[in-house]
Amino acid sequence: MIQDFDKYYNYLFEDDLLNEIKQKGIYKSFKEDSIIIEIGDFIKSMPLLIKGAIKILREDENGDELVLYYLEKGDTCAMTLSCCMGETKSKIRAVAENDVELLLVPKENMNAWLSKYTSWQSFILLSYHNRMNELIDAIDTIAFLKMDERLFKYLKDKAMVTHNDVITTTHKKIADDLHTSRVVISRILKKLENDHKIKLNRNSIKVLEL
DNA sequence: ACATTAAGTGATT
DNA sequence: AATCACTTAATGT
Numbered sequence: 001m002i003q004d005f006d007k008y009y010n011y012l013f014e015d016d017l018l019n020e021i022k023q024k025g026i027y028k029s030f031k032e033d034s035i036i037i038e039i040g041d042f043i044k045s046m047p048l049l050i051k052g053a054i055k056i057l058r059e060d061e062n063g064d065e066l067v068l069y070y071l072e073k074g075d076t077c078a079m080t081l082s083c084c085m086g087e088t089k090s091k092i093r094a095v096a097e098n099d100v101e102l103l104l105v106p107k108e109n110m111n112a113w114l115s116k117y118t119s120w121q122s123f124i125l126l127s128y129h130n131r132m133n134e135l136i137d138a139i140d141t142i143a144f145l146k147m148d149e150r151l152f153k154y155l156k157d158k159a160m161v162t163h164n165d166v167i168t169t170t171h172k173k174i175a176d177d178l179h180t181s182r183v184v185i186s187r188i189l190k191k192l193e194n195d196h197k198i199k200l201n202r203n204s205i206k207v208l209e210l
Numbered sequence: 211a212c213a214t215t216a217a218g219t220g221a222t223t
Numbered sequence: 224a225a226t227c228a229c230t231t232a233a234t235g236t
Contacts, residue, residue, distance in 0.1 A: 146224095147224070170215090170216065170217085171216075171217065172215095172216080172217095180224075180225080181224080181225060181226070182216090182217085183217095183218090183219090183224095183225075183226075183227090184224060184225070186216090186217060186218060186219090187218085187219085187224095189217095190217095190218075190219095200217090202216065202217075202232080202233060202234085203216075203233095
């Protein structure tokens with residue numbers, strides 16, 4: 001697991017920093033579908049993803065969800081960055097898309113490292129930059145793409161982060177993620193299958209065009 | 211065999 | 224694109 005960490009982060013940070021992270025970071029693992037961060041949580045440490053993927057989503061007052069973006073190994077969560085800086089609560093929920101391993105860096109350290117290591121500074125800034133772009137992308141998708149394009153993009157994203165073109169899920173779960181109804185998803189999926197973009201099975205969808 | 215859950219479909223708004 | 228009402232198909236007990 002420490003080896004995995006090196007693999008994804010050694011080109012980002014200098015050795016001193018890598019060692020300090022390994023020393024101060026708290027190793028944690030999450031099973032698929034477990035909630036890593038809940039809306040309203042106070043965040044006192046920031047996660048560095050080593051393995052797996054995390055789904056970041058927003059929820060409205062009725063409990064309806066909407067997926068914003070996915071995080072992969074080598075990524076960190078911009079929400080925790082802003083939460084660690086200020087003393088605010090999380091506005092998003094983070095759910096393990098599959099089995100996840102990560103290192104938690106206490107916020108005291110992440111602040112100290114900002115002035116101590118330039119590589120850390122650029123990592124934080126770059127993370128912000130990436131997340132910002134993903135958010136803009138998410139807004140574009142919601143605002144400008146029709147449901148069928150949104151759905152296909154969702155499937156492709158999902159296949160991408162899990163490194164598997166077969167997605168195991170139900171139409172209902174997809175509908176929840178995209179904030180629409182199951183019937184609509186079923187219909188569009190059927191259409192996508194007719195266009196030979198996907199192959200449908202019970203509880204699984206195979207993405208053909210990646 | 212029966213109940214439950216997932217998925218397909220026509221009609222309506 | 225959403226909702227309803229209903230059907231069909233797959234799966235669990």
